[in-house]
Amino acid sequence: MSTTLSSDVMQLLREDLRDFAGYRSARSETSAGTVWLNANEAARANQADSGGSLRRYPSPQPEPLRNALAELYGCAPESLLIGRGSDEAIDLLVRAFCRPGIDAVLVTPPVFGMYAVGARLHGARLLEVPLHEGADGFRADLGDIAEIALTQAAKLVFLCSPGNPAGGVLSIEEVLGLARRLSGHALVVIDEAYVEFADAGSIVAGVASQSNVVVLRTLSKAHALAAARIGCAIADARVIEALRRCQAPYPVPAPSAALALSALQADALAATAAVIDEVRRERTRVAARLAGLMEVRRVYPSQGNFLLVRFHDAGAAFEGLLAAGVVVRDMRAMPQLGDALRITIGTPEQNDAMLAALRRIEVAA
Incomplete structure (x- = not known):
């Protein structure tokens, strides 16, 4: 990480946490030894633990996985914090940087709901700058965002x-x-959970030159490890250290870390790349098929592994799909999306089942 970065970013940290050391677990204090009697762990393995290793607490930030993620994303290991999916990073950021009842979190609805949930849980004020809908889909007005962030x-x-x-x-x-x-005023947090499916690249390289940028990445989507709960925040090393002090003592279960490390080996990454290519092809095909349905009002261009679709009767479409065993995400409660469903791109067979169900709904209408 560059030493020329402005120190302003640490002035954003809650003042009462600037000298906060956090909890130092037994594993973080000492990792060497042959007879470990420092963490009050069980002396013998559980009968259900065939490998016999789960009686030990895991490394708070497993170094092999941290190094592998840093190589994957193109950043320094000290600029990366592993957590329980991107959700934990969102929670930590609000906890560490927002004083309850004073500081604010800005979001751009319609958008992922956990940003607002994090603000609510920690007593931060919530500012909304809605996305604008146009011919090319929804877009964020960064000028408006800057103005409201500064004034509020x-x-x-x-x-x-x-x-x-x-x-x-x-x-x-x-x-x-x-x-x-x-x-000097705010951290800009870019959630790149779906960037592997996009034509555009990642903003991670910008972290090295702009100390108030934080990037969120996850292995849940493109890498198909949602149940393992492995995500990370990438930021200035000082921001990462501040977040670590606010994190639970053992956030990364050892089985999840081992599985994630295996998924980052060359052969597994090659297989993941092939799946991503299939998703991108299917996204194009499914979007065209959906656009040809009479009950569909609009299919939005997408760079993720999903499509946002407006229907003439979204409720009937949702219930009809559910009756056919096809579960999609009902978006009607979100701002500006009262007639919309979000459809994840599945396998070609799953996508065909979804399309066939929608065609049957049209015929019956």
Whole structure:
């Protein structure tokens, strides 16, 4: 990490946490030895633990996995914090940087709901700058975002690229420009949960030059490890260290870490790349088929592994799909999406089943 970065970013941390050391677990204090009697662990393995290793607490930040993720994402290991999916990183950011009742979190609805949930749980004010709908889909007005963030004392600005559920991507240069404008005022957090499916690249390289940028990544989507709960935050090393002090003592279960490390080997990554290619092809095919249905009002362009679709009767479409055993996400409660469903891109066979169910609904209508 560059030593020329401004120190302003640490002034954003809650003042009462600037000298907070956090909890130091037994495993973080000492990792060497042959007879371990420091963590009050069980002396013998559980009968159900065939490998005999689960009686020991795991490494708080398993170094092999941290190094592998850093190589995958193109950042320094000290700039990366592993957590329980992106959700934990969202929670930690609000906890560490927002004073309850004083600081604000800015979001751009319709967007992933956990940003607002994190703000609510920690007593932060919530600012909303809605996405604007146009001929090319939904877009964020970064000028409006900057103005409201500055005037309404936002500490965190959450952006999602590709957007969930809107599907669009943000310009990396424009986001870095926003971060420069908010330097000393707010962290700009870019959630890249779906970036592997996008034409555009990641903003991770920008972290090295802009200390108030935080990037969220996950192995849940493209890498198909949702149940393992492995995600990470990538940021200035000082921000990462501050988040680590606020994190639970043992956030990464050893079986999940081992599975994730295996999934980052060359052969597994090659297989993942092939699956991503299939998803991208299917996304194009399914979008065209959906657009040809009479009950569909609009299919939005998407850079994720899903499509946002407006229906003339979204309720009938949702119930009809459910009756056929096809479960999609009902988006009607979200701002601006009262007639929309979000459909994940599945296998070709699953996608065909979904399309056939919608055709049957049309015939019956």
